[in-house]
Amino acid sequence: MAESILNGRRVLLIVGGGIAAYKCLELIRRLKERGASVRAILTEAAQQFVTPLSVSSLTGDKVYTDLFSLTDEAEMGHIELSRDADLLVVAPATADLMAKMANGLANDLASTALLATDKKVLIAPAMNVRMWTQPATQRNFETLMADGVGFVGPNEGDMACGEYGPGRMAEPAEILAAIESHFNELAYPGGGPLKGKRVLVTSGPTHEPIDPVRYLANRSSGKQGYAIAQAVARLGAETILVSGPTNLPNPPGVTVKRVETAREMLAACESALPADIAICAAAVADWRVASDAEQKLKKTPGEQAPALTLVENPDILATLSQMKEKRPSLVVGFAAETEKVVEHATSKRQRKGCDWIVANDVSPATGVMGGDLNTVHLITREGQEDWPLLPKQAVAERLARRIAEHFSNARAAE
Structure with a gap:
């Protein structure tokens, strides 16, 4: 590594x-x-x-x-x-x-x-x-x-x-x-090993509105995706980061497109194509409210809570992986799991059609969701790599260099 x-x-x-x-x-x-x-x-x-x-x-x-x-x-x-x-x-x-x-x-x-x-x-x-x-x-x-x-x-x-x-x-x-x-x-005087590559990275949560003041979301901080965008940019890639709502500053040398919802994130990703590499690190909400209220929902004493009808959000990873045109050469997904991490991630890679999956354990005991450390497993068609507990920046650097090695090996095989 x-x-x-x-x-x-x-x-x-x-x-x-x-x-x-x-x-x-x-x-x-x-x-x-x-x-x-x-x-x-x-x-x-x-x-x-x-x-x-x-x-x-x-x-x-x-x-x-x-x-x-x-x-x-x-x-x-x-x-x-x-x-x-x-x-x-x-x-x-x-x-x-x-x-x-x-x-x-x-x-x-x-x-x-x-x-x-x-x-x-x-x-x-x-x-x-x-x-x-x-x-x-x-x-x-x-x-x-x-x-x-x-x-x-x-x-x-x-x-x-x-x-x-x-x-x-x-x-x-x-x-x-x-x-x-x-x-x-110093190491790459002519530009980094990803020079000439265009990389699309998604990061952060999405916020799906219930009414003008409430939304459905998850605990993603966006730290891992931002670190990945910065790492691939430092290796010379033209990098576009599509970010859900976070409090993180824009990584230097990266073009950032900020969005709120899953549908906005998908549209921003499609507008960023063509790309050589797509890294889907965002924790996209699986569902949204079928029809969000135009005014704030009021709580009335004695009345039942309003029923929310949920519909499925677009699957950004599957959409990018299964494109017939403009599909990136390498599509990398993330699988945040709380149990059977490798098993569920392997199934997800096959189901979505992406090339690699980065699986990480986000069960409550790990403190990973929103934290600064991560333990991941890189799952590819060829097999599985188990990485030790690392700061998220170090995970990003390893992944960026692993991607650079992938393209270097592909050129050598031509």
Whole structure:
């Protein structure tokens, strides 16, 4: 099974001083999950927000803070520290750190390591909106861009100081995506292994209206489908994500079409064709109310609850799998089961006519529905692959690389 693009990569994380520094802990955790090794430098100001002990506990390595530590210089000099890494990431990158980088200053360990490196630098700015929009900061931003420094963010949003606007640090998932994109570009200089492929992904629940304020739905969070869309996009695919209602941000590099109902989802999928690959990860409601009320249904004391007549929703997976024209070359379905997971999923693959089924156990004891972990079984015409318990992002990466291997093997067989 193909490994994460980050497996074995060395990241030097430089943490600047700002309230957003707490996000570096989540970033470290996600990098470690994907097999990266992380060393960290904390500026003096950063230590006011996160402690070296907390960072060291997550990296599993010494945290570096002092330019003039004789012990550090004997063990890992600041020049070697910066050049030993495959990538330097500055998160959060304060206005002060950006100014030092843009002007070649080196008066502490962080700025010295940044000046001494010969590796790619990726930074995630974080500062007050007025600091970000200051001409001096914008000049530094333009200088760093011209120097080849990569940027992720800043985002627009609420600030800890109470103001609103650009300057909010990118979320750990966004920074992680930028890091993975960097290593994908190194691994596939001509584009990823899915370059030239068009991929349709469905995700999330559907909401089937009962009246203007009530609906039928399920517990799907959409996390797995969003992760899959992001993973195939990072491998170079043109990716269209058809999403039911979720609270998730649009994955970078992905075209997102948001819908509410199963019928809207099917129409959006059909409009996205032709596609080379369809991955149906959405938890589509099986039924809808035959006729939803135009006004809110009122509860009257003493009267029985209104009877709801349900009709079957369109079967999106079966529709895409059984198309005579425009059928994707590879159709992948999902089977969320609470019992006899593999048995029911195998039957579903045959019944729907799709090529692969990703079966996952969503029984209440697993906590998978809406959670961050997944245990899946990949069922194909050739057999069954059992994957271990993994974060949903890791499941997505494995599936994306498995799809890339499928098309690579098909080309080799021609």
